[in-house]
Amino acid sequence: MNKLLNLALVIMMVFIVTVTGFGCTKPSTNTPASTKTVSENITWQMDETVVAATITRPDDKAVHPAIVFVAGSGPTDRDWNSPLLPGTNGSAKLLAEELAQSGFVTIRYDKRVTGPNAQKNLPYLTGKISMASHVDELAGAVDALLARQDVNPDQIFVLANSEGTIHALNYQSTREHKFAGLILDGMPGRDMAGLIHAQLEAQVAALPNAKEIMTGYDKLMADFLAGKPFAADPALPDGINNLVQGFHMPVNLPFARELFSLDPAPLLGKIAEPALVIIGKKDIQVDYQLDGAPLELAAKGHANVSFAYPENANHVLKYEPRPRSALTSADALTYNAADRVLDTETLGIIKDWLAERLK
Numbered sequence: 001m002n003k004l005l006n007l008a009l010v011i012m013m014v015f016i017v018t019v020t021g022f023g024c025t026k027p028s029t030n031t032p033a034s035t036k037t038v039s040e041n042i043t044w045q046m047d048e049t050v051v052a053a054t055i056t057r058p059d060d061k062a063v064h065p066a067i068v069f070v071a072g073s074g075p076t077d078r079d080w081n082s083p084l085l086p087g088t089n090g091s092a093k094l095l096a097e098e099l100a101q102s103g104f105v106t107i108r109y110d111k112r113v114t115g116p117n118a119q120k121n122l123p124y125l126t127g128k129i130s131m132a133s134h135v136d137e138l139a140g141a142v143d144a145l146l147a148r149q150d151v152n153p154d155q156i157f158v159l160a161n162s163e164g165t166i167h168a169l170n171y172q173s174t175r176e177h178k179f180a181g182l183i184l185d186g187m188p189g190r191d192m193a194g195l196i197h198a199q200l201e202a203q204v205a206a207l208p209n210a211k212e213i214m215t216g217y218d219k220l221m222a223d224f225l226a227g228k229p230f231a232a233d234p235a236l237p238d239g240i241n242n243l244v245q246g247f248h249m250p251v252n253l254p255f256a257r258e259l260f261s262l263d264p265a266p267l268l269g270k271i272a273e274p275a276l277v278i279i280g281k282k283d284i285q286v287d288y289q290l291d292g293a294p295l296e297l298a299a300k301g302h303a304n305v306s307f308a309y310p311e312n313a314n315h316v317l318k319y320e321p322r323p324r325s326a327l328t329s330a331d332a333l334t335y336n337a338a339d340r341v342l343d344t345e346t347l348g349i350i351k352d353w354l355a356e357r358l359k
Contacts (some may be wrong), residue, residue, distance in 0.1 A: 035060065037100040044140050048114065049121040051140055053109035054078055056096040057150065065155035065180075066145045067099055067359060069108035070138055072162030072186070072316075077115045078108040080161060080316055080336075087336030093314040094342050095159065095350075102351060105151050109141045113251070122251065129255045134167040148176065155358065159183040159350070161316065162285065163259070169267040179197025181274040181357045183350060186283055186315045189291035191263040193221060199285070200240075203329060213240065219245040219338075225260060254335055265298040268305060275305045276353045278346060282320035284327050306353070313343040 036059040043052050058064060069078070069092045076082045079090030096106040112121040113129070125133075138158075145151045158179045160168035165187040172179055188195050200217060204210045216236045221244065224230070230248040232241040247256040268275065277295055279288040288309045299305035314320045318340045320327070334340065 015074070029341055035097065035101060035103065037097060042120075042144060043117075043151045044144060045103065045125070046136065046140060049112045050117045052115050052117055053107050053141060053144065054093075054096070055105065055107050055144075055148075056100040057105040058100060058103055061150070061309050063150055063152050063353075064103055064105045065157065066105040066107070066148075066151045067096075068138065068141045068145065068156065068158045068179075069106065069166050070098060070158060070160035070164030071108075071111060072164050075118070078110045082336075084300040085333060085336055087334075087338060087340075089336045089338050091161075091318060091335075091342065095317070095347075099341070099346060099351075099354075102354075104157075104354075105145065105148065107141050107145055109137065111137055115296055118282065119218060126250045127253060129251065129253075131170060131255065131258045134170045134255070135174065138167055138171050142175075142177055142296075148221045153177070153314075157181045157183065157357070160185065160187075161327070161341070162186045163189075163315055166259075166262065166264050166267065169264075169271065172271050172273065178273055182271070183276045183278065183286075183353070183355075184268075185317055186286045187264065187268075187277055187279070187291070187295060188286055189265045189294035193225070193260045195286075196260070197221075212320075213237065216240070217244070221260070223296070224248065224259060225322055226256075266292040268295055269302060272304060274353075274357055276350075277280040277305065277307045278313070278317070278349065279307075280310050280317065280320075280343065280346065282312055282322075282324055282327065283315045284324075284329065284331060285315045303325075308346075308349045310346040310349065313346045317343055317346050319343040 037056055038059040039054055041052065041054050043050050071077065071080055071092065074082060074084065078092060080092040081088050081090040092108045096108055100106050110117070112125060142156065145156055146153055156179055158168045165184040168182055168184065172182060201214055204213050207213065213236060216233045217240050220233060224244060224247055230245050232245070246252065279286055279292050281288050292307065292309065296307060297304045312320050314335065316335050318335060319342065
């Protein structure tokens, strides 16, 4: 049972903040369709903490459009790697290199709870991680682009994954320098507490006491959202008690309560700029039908929002050849394996959408 629940935690980490484990583009005028690229690492200060990032850009002196990458939840780093998953073949690094070759200046940054500065940053973050603090990190990346001579300030886009889509939408609704467009990959359409419940329920469904487990889990979560202190339920597996206890950790608050109280779909209807929502049909964290439907409803009547459901893309836009029915939570462990490649259909969708915005 504990092995099963450990896999459940891996699949759920996409929306969990626990850090205990610690066609062809038209990118810009006079920019070739494919060009040599160069990368550089940068940092900036946020109060007592440091944010680290990588710029990958065309190796020239021209002015280009730009893209900010926003990672998913937990200790996912700038490349979309995580210490909770084996491998270092992160999708953000692959996407940044592809899009830089197409003429974009890209920036991908570490949230302050991950990457090389995590241990130094954590003492200053306890009790301060929130929806607003995530937007502050994103705003720092935008400011870094605005300070560059090779970036067109009117053509800055965002490409966000999973939980990162929520931060991108919050930024767009609250900050002054708006993105020219938003690419939202693996965005949840159901309320966050309900989504995590559904993911866990699927993992324990085969157990004889599945109903009792979910009842106990729901009680722990209700107490958490009500602000009550954590009290382990001895009738529940250790994995579930440990999961919910992690939400109570000071380093995860107040963000965890904000996240699990959130219904993300309405955020989509609040923006006026172009947005592309991508949910792969091989995504095992977000369901293109169950999550796509409320997102499409929220965007009804908003011509600025479009949707794409690539046939073979997983949650991090890698190519998945197997049928959806054959996939389980264990497949999340291979997301960053060295042999995994970006889904070419999805890459084409992204490039074509960007090209349309730059005409």
